[in-house]
Amino acid sequence: MNPQRRRLIVAGIASGCFGAAAFAQLKEKVIRIVAKKFEYTPAEITLEKGVPVVLELSTEDVAMGFYAPAFKIDVEFVPGKAVQVRLVPEKTGSFDFSCNVFCGEGHEDMGGKIHVA
C-alpha cells in the first residue's frame, strides 16, 4: 500500500469515519504506543507472523512521527489526536521504527523495535 493511501485510511479512522474495513479492525488486537520526548512506550513490541494488529499511536507532548519502513508505515500524529494503523506482519525478524518528525535534542535517538515471531 502506498504511504498516501495508508495516510488516508489512518485519517479516516482518526476522524471517526468507520467504514466496513475499519469495522473489521475493531476485532483485531489494538496495541497502544505512546510517544513523548524522546521515547516510545513501549519501545519494543512482539507480534505474531500473519496475525493482523492495529497500532494506536499517540503523543503526550509534541507532534511525532512513526516510521517503520519494513511495514511501509509512515504516519504523523499530534497531541490529543491518536491515529490507528493496521499492520499484518508477513516476515519474522526484528524491525526498527523511529520518529521522523524532528522533536528536539533527543530526536535522533528516538525509536524502537517490532519483533515478529
Add this chain to the structure above:
Amino acid sequence: MTKTIDRREFLRLAGVGGAVFASGLAGCAGMAGAMKDDFYFVQLSDTHWGFKGAALNPDAGGTLQKAVASVNALSIQPDFIVFTGDLTHTTDDPKERRRRLAEFRDIVSALKNKNVRFMPGEHDASLDNGQAWKEFFGQSYYSFDHKGVHFIAVDNVSDPAARIGAPQLAWMKADLDKQANDAPIVVLAHRPLFDLMPQWDWATKDGAQAIEMLMPYRNVTVFYGHIHQEHHHMTGHIAHHSAKSLIFPLVAPGSKPKREPVPWDAAQPYKGLGFRSVETNAVKLTEYPVLKA
C-alpha cells in the same frame, strides 16, 4: 584562461594535505552552460553552535572560530560563502535558541568576505517552523544569480516532518521556469533531496518532487549538509554532494545499525571536520580541514 589555471593551482597547493579533487565523479554535470565567468564559493555546514559534549568535540566552543580563521586565510577569497544549515544546536528554549543564533552571527561576522548566504537546518528551525531563524537571517528559501550561475536555496527543515511543502515547490517551479534548459543551476539544501537513509532521517519527504522538477535541466548540481560527512550521489544526471560538519562527524550511511557520531580522536583532533570550496567551471570540490596542518 590564465585566471582559471591560477585559481586551480592555488586550490591544489592550498589543500593543506586535505584536498580532494572530486570532479572526476561519473556523470558529474558541469556548470558550463551559460556561465559568464569562472569563480569559486565556499560551503560550510552543520556548525551546531551551542553543542556541548567533550567526547565528540572538546573544542565545541572554538571550532567555528577556527574555521572562520581558515576561510579568512585563503589567499584568494571566494566570491561568496554559504552555510548550509544547522548553524546552531537545537534547544527547546526559544530564548536560548535566539542567544545561540546571535552568537553564531557574531562569530561569522569575522569572515573577511561579507557576501555570506545562510540557510536553516532542522536544529535551527524545526521546533518553531523557522521563526527565530528568520528573525536573524531573513527568508529561509530564495534564489540568486552569480556570474551566470543560478542558485536556489531550498528550505527542507522548517517543517519538522522534513517537507519542502507545496507553496515552496510552486515557488521553485516558477523560479525554474525562467531558466533555460542548459542554464547552470546549483541547488543548496540542508537535508538530502533524495532518499539517502530515510530510516536515519536522511531524506526529504517530498524531495522526489523537487528532483523531478530539476530533471529537465541539464546542468544541475546539489550541495547539502545534515549528514556530517562528505558523500556523493547521482540521481540521473544530477550530482548531490554533502559537506562535512564543523562539530562532529557521523558514521557512513548504513555502516552501523544506527546512526551515531564518530568520537573525537585525540591523536587526530578535528579529524572528519572541515569545509569545502567549489570551483564552478568543472564542479571541482576541494575539501579543507578546520586547521591548516
